[in-house]
Amino acid sequence: MHQTVLLREAVEALVTTSDGTYVDGTFGRGGHSRAVLQRLSSHGHLLGVDKDPAAAAVAAQLSATDSRFSFFHGSFAELPTELASRGITGLDGILLDLGVSSPQLDDSERGFSFQHDGPLDMRMDTSSGETAAQWLARATEQDIATVLKEYGEERFARRIAGAIVSARAEAPIVTTGRLAKSSVRPIRAGRSTSIRRRARSRVFASSSTASWMIWLHCWRRPWACSKWAAAWW
Ligand SMILES: C[S@@+](CC[C@H](N)C(=O)[O-])C[C@H]1O[C@@H](n2cnc3c(N)ncnc32)[C@H](O)[C@@H]1O
Helix, strand or coil, X not given: CCCCCCHHHHHHHXXXXXXXXXXXXXXXXXXHHHHHHHHCCCCCEEEEEECCHHHHHHHHHHHHHCCCEEEEECCHHHHHHHHHHCCCCCCCEEXXXXXXXXXXXXXXXXCCCCCCCCECCCECCCCCCCCHHHHHHHCCHHHHHHHHHHHHCCCCHHHHHHHHHHHHHHCCCCEHHHHHHHHHHHHHHCXXXXXXXXXXXXXXXXXXXXXXXXXXXXXXXXXHXXXXXXXXX
C-alpha cells in the first residue's frame, strides 16, 4: 500500500494562500495532491505532473471530479513549456516528492524490484524511451562504472561494472534478478559479513533522458532502503 510521506508537514509548508496556483511535480498516487486540494479554495488551482502512465490514470479520475485540478503526463523538467502553454504565468509553490513510489516497487513488471524477479525495464515512463536492459546492452564498462559512482555513490563501482560486463558477455542481462546477482557478488567479495548484512541496493532508470541512475544504497544510507531490498539480502 502506498503511504505518502511527510504529508501534513509538506502540504502545510507549501500552501500559504488558499487562492493560489500550485504544482505537484511528482503526482504518484495523488496523496499530496489531494491534501493540497483540501487546503485550496474554489479559486485555487493545482497542476499535477508525473511521468508514470499509472499515475496519469489515477490523475484522470481526480481531474474528472475536481475542476481545480489538472494534470500533465510528462516530466517536471518540461514544466516551463507546459505552464506557458496553459497560460500560467506565476506559481505560489511547487512540490517535488522525489524517488520511486511504492506501487512502482511492488509491480515486478516495472523492473524496479529485486525481491521479485522481473524484466529489466526501470523506466518511470513506460510509454517511451530506452529500458535499462537496452541501455545495459550498449553501455561501456566505463559508462556503467560512472553511473554507479556518480548516481549511486558506490565505492565498488569499477568492480561491479566489471562483473556486469563479464555477466553480459555470457548472456544479455534482461532481468532484475540477474543484474542484482552480478552486481552484488563483487560487493560480497569485498566486505566483512557484518557490513554485508546491512547492505542494501536499489536501482532505477530515468529513460526519457536516456540516462540511467543506479543507486546502491548501502551501509552509509540504510534509512533510504526499502523492505524489498532488505529481503534480497
Ligand atoms: C515518491 S513518488 C510520489 C508520491 C506522491 N507524492 C504521492 O503522494 O502519491 C515519486 C513519483 O515521481 C515520479 N517521477 C519521477 N521522476 C519524475 C520526473 N522527472 N517528472 C515527473 N514525475 C517523475 C514517479 O513516477 C513517481 O510516481
